[in-house]
Every structure is written in structure tokens, then in C-alpha cells.
Amino acid sequence: MRTEIARVMEALHLPPEDLVAVRPTQYRAVLNRILETFTVYGAQGQERLWLWEGFKGEHFALPLDEPGGWHWLSRLVPPDEQVWLLAEDWDGQKLEGNYWLFRGRVGAIGAVLRELFAFEYYIVAKDFQWLLCETHHNMLIGVGTHITERLKAAAKLSPSSSDS
Numbered sequence: 001m002r003t004e005i006a007r008v009m010e011a012l013h014l015p016p017e018d019l020v021a022v023r024p025t026q027y028r029a030v031l032n033r034i035l036e037t038f039t040v041y042g043a044q045g046q047e048r049l050w051l052w053e054g055f056k057g058e059h060f061a062l063p064l065d066e067p068g069g070w071h072w073l074s075r076l077v078p079p080d081e082q083v084w085l086l087a088e089d090w091d092g093q094k095l096e097g098n099y100w101l102f103r104g105r106v107g108a109i110g111a112v113l114r115e116l117f118a119f120e121y122y123i124v125a126k127d128f129q130w131l132l133c134e135t136h137h138n139m140l141i142g143v144g145t146h147i148t149e150r151l152k153a154a155a156k157l158s159p160s161s162s163d164s
Helices: 002-011 024-038 042-047 070-076 106-115 145-157
Strands: 019-021 059-063 082-088 099-105 121-125 131-134 139-143
Touching (some): 002 106, 019 106, 024 099, 024 131, 106 121
Antiparallel strands (some): 019 099, 131 139
């Protein structure tokens, strides 16, 4: 996954600093904070496949007609906002846990997601106030007041979830 993301970034001529893999020395602390904040699994969730099954707190789910939650990013979060990206290790390359963790700009993340085969991902505010997830069931799920309010408002403006 990390190699695929780097390949796409290079093909799109995105600066490497727009999406950076989190250093191994920070990985566990950031991942655990995400898991503790947004799931009932806490740190034990590192090995879980579908974190969205255990979301806690206020959340809102929007059904999508097809994979493409990245269509919604520009409606929900400013493109220059720095966030965490938790990407499913769908090809089984990770030695520990089921997720790759990056930090980067929302605009770059959207551009990269558009070019990759559909996979589950989680975008998390740097201050851990909200989380946005796209599942393999074509659901876009927001957790936390800030993102759920924006997602509900954006959904009201769009007659179809696949429109962009």
C-alpha cells in the first residue's frame, strides 16, 4: 500500500511532503489514539479488519452508489487541512497490524484515493476531533460532531451520492 501510494503521488506530480508515512516511532501512539478515541476496541483494534463495526460516539452513515468517497472530501474538509490517513493493508504487506498510517493534506489524499483500487480508509483530524471512513459496503461514515454535521449538510445538497 505504501509503495502504491508513493507511485500514484509520483505519477500525479504531488510533492512528497503532501502525504508522508508516519515514522515507526510515532506509529503506535497515533494509531492507538485513533483507536481509543473512535472505537470500542481501543488499542486492541490494531488487528481488526473493519474498525467501523465498533465506532463509538456520534456518527452518521451516507450510502454511496459506488466506491468514491473521495468525491465528498472537498465538500467536507478544506484541501490544505492536515489530517491522518489510516489505510487498510489490503495486500497483506504489513508486518504488524492491518493499517498503514500517513499524515498529509486532504487535497493530496483525495487525488491519491481517486487513482487507487477501492479499499477501506479512515481520514482523521490531526486533533482527533473527527473521523471519516469509506467502507467496502460503499458507506461514507463520519464520526464526531464536526464531520457528521458537514456530511449531513452535504448529503442534503446532493440528490445522489454518486454525483460530484
